[in-house]
Amino acid sequence: MKTKNLIALEGNQAIALAMKQINPDVVAAYPITPQTEIVQVFSEYVANGEVHTEFVTVESEHSALSACIGASAAGARTMTATSSQGLALMWEMLYIASGARLPIVMTVVNRALSSPINIHCDHSDAMGARDSGWVQLWSETAQEAYDNLIQAIRIAESVNLPVMVNMDGFITSHAEEVIEPLDDEEVKHFVGEYRPLRSLLDIEHPFTVGPLALQDSYFEFKRSQAEAYKRVIPVLKRVADEFSKITGRKYDLFETYNLDDAEIGLVVLNSTAGTAKEVIDVLRGEGKKVGLLKPRLFRPLPVEELREALSKLKVIGVMDRADTFGGFGGPLFTDIRSILYDVPNRPIVTDYIYGLGGRDVTTEQIFKVFENLENIYNTGKVESLVSYVGVRE
Amino acid sequence: MVDIKTYDNDQIPAWCPGCGNFSILKSLKQALAELDIPPDRVLMVSGIGQAAKAPHYFRCNLFNGLHGRDISVAVGAKIANHNLIVIAESGDGNTYGEGGNHFIHNIRRNVNIKVFVHNNQIYGLTKGQASPTSDLGMKTKVQIDGVLSPPFNPIAVAIALNASFVARSFSGEPEHLVAMMKSAITHKGFALLDILQPCVTFNRINTFKWYKDRVYKLDDSYDPTDRISAFEKALEWGDRIPIGVIYVNNRPTYEEQLSQLKDSPLFKIPITGIDYSDILKEFR
Numbered sequence A: 001m002k003t004k005n006l007i008a009l010e011g012n013q014a015i016a017l018a019m020k021q022i023n024p025d026v027v028a029a030y031p032i033t034p035q036t037e038i039v040q041v042f043s044e045y046v047a048n049g050e051v052h053t054e055f056v057t058v059e060s061e062h063s064a065l066s067a068c069i070g071a072s073a074a075g076a077r078t079m080t081a082t083s084s085q086g087l088a089l090m091w092e093m094l095y096i097a098s099g100a101r102l103p104i105v106m107t108v109v110n111r112a113l114s115s116p117i118n119i120h121c122d123h124s125d126a127m128g129a130r131d132s133g134w135v136q137l138w139s140e141t142a143q144e145a146y147d148n149l150i151q152a153i154r155i156a157e158s159v160n161l162p163v164m165v166n167m168d169g170f171i172t173s174h175a176e177e178v179i180e181p182l183d184d185e186e187v188k189h190f191v192g193e194y195r196p197l198r199s200l201l202d203i204e205h206p207f208t209v210g211p212l213a214l215q216d217s218y219f220e221f222k223r224s225q226a227e228a229y230k231r232v233i234p235v236l237k238r239v240a241d242e243f244s245k246i247t248g249r250k251y252d253l254f255e256t257y258n259l260d261d262a263e264i265g266l267v268v269l270n271s272t273a274g275t276a277k278e279v280i281d282v283l284r285g286e287g288k289k290v291g292l293l294k295p296r297l298f299r300p301l302p303v304e305e306l307r308e309a310l311s312k313l314k315v316i317g318v319m320d321r322a323d324t325f326g327g328f329g330g331p332l333f334t335d336i337r338s339i340l341y342d343v344p345n346r347p348i349v350t351d352y353i354y355g356l357g358g359r360d361v362t363t364e365q366i367f368k369v370f371e372n373l374e375n376i377y378n379t380g381k382v383e384s385l386v387s388y389v390g391v392r393e
Numbered sequence B: 001m002v003d004i005k006t007y008d009n010d011q012i013p014a015w016c017p018g019c020g021n022f023s024i025l026k027s028l029k030q031a032l033a034e035l036d037i038p039p040d041r042v043l044m045v046s047g048i049g050q051a052a053k054a055p056h057y058f059r060c061n062l063f064n065g066l067h068g069r070d071i072s073v074a075v076g077a078k079i080a081n082h083n084l085i086v087i088a089e090s091g092d093g094n095t096y097g098e099g100g101n102h103f104i105h106n107i108r109r110n111v112n113i114k115v116f117v118h119n120n121q122i123y124g125l126t127k128g129q130a131s132p133t134s135d136l137g138m139k140t141k142v143q144i145d146g147v148l149s150p151p152f153n154p155i156a157v158a159i160a161l162n163a164s165f166v167a168r169s170f171s172g173e174p175e176h177l178v179a180m181m182k183s184a185i186t187h188k189g190f191a192l193l194d195i196l197q198p199c200v201t202f203n204r205i206n207t208f209k210w211y212k213d214r215v216y217k218l219d220d221s222y223d224p225t226d227r228i229s230a231f232e233k234a235l236e237w238g239d240r241i242p243i244g245v246i247y248v249n250n251r252p253t254y255e256e257q258l259s260q261l262k263d264s265p266l267f268k269i270p271i272t273g274i275d276y277s278d279i280l281k282e283f284r
């Protein structure tokens, strides 16, 4: 066993390091808080000649993703990063990237959307892009974000779909954490050389990206795109297996914590899962059968696997760091609830919308959620399927 | 009587000590006071950035939107209520970069709004990356080997698009700045005022002294209605930088050309008392 190489890095620095080790052909990006440091640190690597990347600074995120799309269609391994309004501005291009089946990899440092303006964490940015056809990976810690980004390259290029790696703005992006990076050589070997199926610069085999497809063919394009997502799950598992062989760190579609014998479960994305684990430790100490499921892959949604993992619970609380205004609870909630619809003795599923605009998420809030879930467990009665925690009303 | 205090509110500007933005803030309050315009007639619209914080420090109507999009919001508000004095105030990155498209097409449209740009030749709020107006070769934390693209020239672009009013001033010349703001506000038509604004924290090249050593005021012998000489002035950048009203073109405003707006602002036109039964029939 080789000695561990541990270093203290902020989440953004860990992402920039992963990008350096991946050494993409093209990066096009535009600064936005809390992503800015990724671009800044990466541009140092470029200036120092530590990567061979063409780094393109542009005038907006729309242009950033457009440049990435052009580069990727021309056969380059392409990456970018953004947050919040930046992702919102990319919206129309997100669909071009997925529809044209371009394996671009993007870090999204999750931040609330305007209005009113706010620079802190919630998941409304990525959830707004939920249906855009980008594979979504989520990360509890800087280590996970780093590991996810490296694996994302392999996943994207195996299935020809763009992948977005999410981590919490400020909480993960700006907090220093001890991480264990891979060696440069290991990453180089792991991601391998990118061999695009076809590329615009291959003059022997000219091809067209995105031409007109009307009533007679558009639907078939979209139907075949829908099929592509089925390959993501086996590919992700295979890539995770290989990754664990070199790092010892195991990844899957989701992580479970004390879930096997649990009767009450919590489902939550990203950094809040860490806080929830602490609460679960305390409750377990009191003999309570509580557990956690933290999705890693949210799009495509691993329906069968999630159903399998959650169906034996009696009560499930979903915590959503985004709202679907005018809808029925948060985006994670509606998915989890509908996955369980066909399960005999299906669990009761309730939603807790929390932490919008960076509102602090305390262990007390999570204890309250469990208290509420325990009440439901004891009485079978649900007062409110969707509620808001940690807000003044 | 409106005085400069009329526009004060209780917010404390979140700018670095010595920032060029302070004098712009004060000058605009001064200009509005000297023109005796009460705050309820003023709408300030801004995008995102250090400059775009300015409207937060005014007691008047305020709309704070998205990075680069303030001009479009200002246009919408002006068309709905052309009695308002609408000022879009933001930075160079906001207005010339992310919002460049809106800048171009609203100059053509000639809506009577005022666009005041705090031009510090840098992205201040995101901590010092090159903006569209950064000089060629300027080194930043992102443009480590220096800026590769020649700078955007807002004055020349505006003149090329036949802008109705184009001026430049400097935050280190408050008297001049107040005069330019007053001219822009009283001008009928789209008015661009590009304000040279030192960013003392992130732009160590274009400092107060750098601008002070270079700016000179256009005098009475200069005729701003002559487009060719305006172009010449627009291209002057380097050892000498002209400030003043550079170009004026009194062409009809967008609002003047809309018959719906002739008698009263849109928001005052009642929607009751209109017979639309004929139109409804079509949908029966």
Ligand SMILES: Cc1ncc(C[n+]2csc(CCOP(=O)(O)OP(=O)(O)O)c2C)c(N)n1
Pocket: A030, A031, A032, A033, A061, A085, A086, A089, B048, B049, B050, B051, B052, B066, B067, B090, B091, B092, B093, B094, B095, B118, B120, B122, B123, B124, B125, B126, B131
């Ligand atoms: C769509 C979008 N992209 C990026 C940002 C991040 N951002 C905020 S202000 C800014 C640039 C500010 O530069 P400038 O407009 O010149 O204003 P200054 O801070 O220099 O006054 C950027 C890139 C944002 N708010 N929205």
Ligand code: SF4
Pocket: B014, B015, B016, B018, B019, B020, B021, B050, B051, B120, B124, B125, B198, B199, B200, B201, B202
């Ligand atoms: S960073 Fe620059 S523009 Fe922003 S407040 Fe400080 S000096 Fe002014």
Ligand SMILES: [Mg+2]
Pocket: B049, B091, B092, B093, B118, B119, B120, B121, B122, B123, B124, B131
């Ligand atoms: Mg600026």
